[in-house]
Amino acid sequence: MKIQGKMFIWLSVFVLAIAIVYGVWSKEPAGTTALFLAFGLCIMIGYYLAFTARRVDAGAQDNENAEVADDAGELGFFSPHSWQPLSLAVGGALTFLGVCFGWWLIYFSAPVILIGLFGWVFEYYRGENRTQ
Amino acid sequence: MHGTIMLLMFATPLFAGFANWIMPLQIGAPDVAFPRLNMFAYWLYLFGSLIAVAGFLTPQGAADFGWFAYSPLSGVVRSPGVGADMWIMGLAFSGFGTILGSVNFITTIICMRAPGMTMFRMPIFTWNVLLTGASRGVHHRVAVLRHHFRGHSGLLPEADVRLHRSDRRDDFHRRSFGDGLGAPHVCDGRRAIAVLLLHDIPHRGPDRCEVLQLDRHDVEGLALLRHYVIFGTVVFAMFSGFHFWWPKFTGKMLDERLGKITFWTLFVGFHGTFLVQHWLGVEGMPRRYADYLAADGFTTLNTISTIASFLLGLSILPFFYNVWKTAKYGKKVEVDDPWGYGRSLEWATSCPPPRHNFLTLPRIRSESPAFDLHHPEIAALDALQNGHGSADDKALAGGKEAGK
Numbered sequence: 012m013k014i015q016g017k018m019f020i021w022l023s024v025f026v027l028a029i030a031i032v033y034g035v036w037s038k039e040p041a042g043t044t045a046l047f048l049a050f051g052l053c054i055m056i057g058y059y060l061a062f063t064a065r066r067v068d069a070g071a072q073d074n075e076n077a078e079v080a081d082d083a084g085e086l087g088f089f090s091p092h093s094w095q096p097l098s099l100a101v102g103g104a105l106t107f108l109g110v111c112f113g114w115w116l117i118y119f120s121a122p123v124i125l126i127g128l129f130g131w132v133f134e135y136y137r138g139e140n141r142t143q
Numbered sequence: 144m145h146g147t148i149m150l151l152m153f154a155t156p157l158f159a160g161f162a163n164w165i166m167p168l169q170i171g172a173p174d175v176a177f178p179r180l181n182m183f184a185y186w187l188y189l190f191g192s193l194i195a196v197a198g199f200l201t202p203q204g205a206a207d208f209g210w211f212a213y214s215p216l217s218g219v220v221r222s223p224g225v226g227a228d229m230w231i232m233g234l235a236f237s238g239f240g241t242i243l244g245s246v247n248f249i250t251t252i253i254c255m256r257a258p259g260m261t262m263f264r265m266p267i268f269t270w271n272v273l274l275t276g277a278s279r280g281v282h283h284r285v286a287v288l289r290h291h292f293r294g295h296s297g298l299l300p301e302a303d304v305r306l307h308r309s310d311r312r313d314d315f316h317r318r319s320f321g322d323g324l325g326a327p328h329v330c331d332g333r334r335a336i337a338v339l340l341l342h343d344i345p346h347r348g349p350d351r352c353e354v355l356q357l358d359r360h361d362v363e364g365l366a367l368l369r370h371y372v373i374f375g376t377v378v379f380a381m382f383s384g385f386h387f388w389w390p391k392f393t394g395k396m397l398d399e400r401l402g403k404i405t406f407w408t409l410f411v412g413f414h415g416t417f418l419v420q421h422w423l424g425v426e427g428m429p430r431r432y433a434d435y436l437a438a439d440g441f442t443t444l445n446t447i448s449t450i451a452s453f454l455l456g457l458s459i460l461p462f463f464y465n466v467w468k469t470a471k472y473g474k475k476v477e478v479d480d481p482w483g484y485g486r487s488l489e490w491a492t493s494c495p496p497p498r499h500n501f502l503t504l505p506r507i508r509s510e511s512p513a514f515d516l517h518h519p520e521i522a523a524l525d526a527l528q529n530g531h532g533s534a535d536d537k538a539l540a541g542g543k544e545a546g547k
Binding site: 012014015018019022053060071072073074075076077078079080081082086087089090093095096097099100101103104107108110111112131 | 173174178179182183186187189190191193194225228229232233235236253255256257258259260261262277499503504505506507508
């Protein structure tokens with residue numbers, strides 16, 4: 012993760028330089044604000060990665076001479092098929108439409124969002140995926 | 144809506160689709176990092192796009208302030224009707240999908256590469272996914288902020304090009320951000336740079352002209368260049384991606400001859416439609432004009448452009464026929480790499496890949512792991528010539544990695 016952290020830190024340095032140049036040159040608040048925020052986002056990711064890299068091993072994926080066996084074992088958990096994202100997205104879409112057509116739509120979208128959220132959060136507590 | 148659909152509802156999801164299919168294969172990952180988030184991102188894109196397009200069903204019609212929605216043109220006074228609101232909310236909604244999708248891609252690339260797949264052994268496509276992901280996250284916020292503030296600072300809509308150009312500050316602003324904005328959102332950074340560079344061209348001369356007549360010259364170029372750049376990259380890349388990875392997607396090779404017909408009709412149609420508009424612009428044809436006088440002298444080139452655009456549209460037909468023919472009569476690919484010289488890791492697994500992508504991973508010693516796997520003698524030769532690595536590594540190390 013070290014190299015990835017460095018990449019984002021370099022990127023943030025670049026964005027910072029651009030933000031200063033842009034701000035001084037254009038004297039325009041919107042773009043300058045956005046660029047400084049972009050700098051903040053980049054440094055956040057970069058710092059997190061560099062911070063994590065100091066606490067974990069480099070890992071086989073960043074080792075040029077790694078063997079396939081170096082990453083043997085559990086690779087990670089991959090969620091099975093699910094309809095919960097659809098429910099949450101339908102609710103979200105209704106909410107966004109509520110902004111266009113009137114806030115009353117949100118009364119109808121809130122239950123759908125809650126169903127989606129509830130289903131998503133408690134997915135592994137019930138049903139066929141309970142043991143996952 | 145044309146620009147919105149072309150960029151945000153075609154090009155962006157096209158890229159996300161290819162990234163989903165190919166990127167995990169290229170880095171040797173069993174899946175993306177957050178499959179659920181990925182699915183959620185797709186639904187956000189779908190419903191957001193439907194909301195924006197559903198503006199056509201409203202009495203006042205869909206948003207018609209262009210895909211850039213400059214203030215104050217996009218304000219409630221100049222663009223009344225709920226269609227504009229639906230455009231804004233739809234794009235905001237699908238924009239969240241884009242951001243979440245990018246989070247998923249970046250995390251996958253940072254955390255889930257196969258052993259030995261260092262950052263600088265990743266294929267260029269995977270690098271594109273990473274950089275696009277990073278720029279999307281940043282640019283989306285820039286876009287939102289910029290649009291928000293722009294409305295209050297009283298800057299001018301792009302529609303009035305003459306006034307626009309007299310405002311140097313605004314011009315600077317637009318050059319540095321305006322035109323580049325959608326592009327990174329669409330696909331990759333290279334295109335953003337290309338758009339920025341190309342857009343400088345039509346500005347150069349007229350920028351210094353005070354006369355209205357001259358000022359409007361080659362404005363056609365603005366609309367044209369956007370299409371020339373975006374169509375030239377996205378659509379050609381889409382077809383090349385389909386033809387190249389079709390065996391990986393479906394296990395069957397597309398027909399070569401039909402593929403060539405698709406390419407040449409597309410190529411001729413594309414240049415016939417858009418290239419001639421360069422010259423139209425030079426002759427003084429303004430953009431967004433539906434009609435002109437015979438005395439203007441635009442007729443011939445416009446006729447060529449129209450005919451070629453039909454050819455362009457027809458070029459999709461041989462492709463569809465090819466897809467049908469391949470599905471029906473195509474022979475099953477039995478090898479991992481039907482092309483014979485595939486380099487990146489997706490050619491080291493079966494066509495189509497098994498569940499979770501790889502039954503066995505090859506040892507990765509260069510940026511061409513699949514090539515090294517299928518052509519060990521060349522990889523060994525390469526390693527010997529460069530005279531590097533331990534005796535064990537010599538057989539498999541690629542030349543490019545020798546200096547490290």
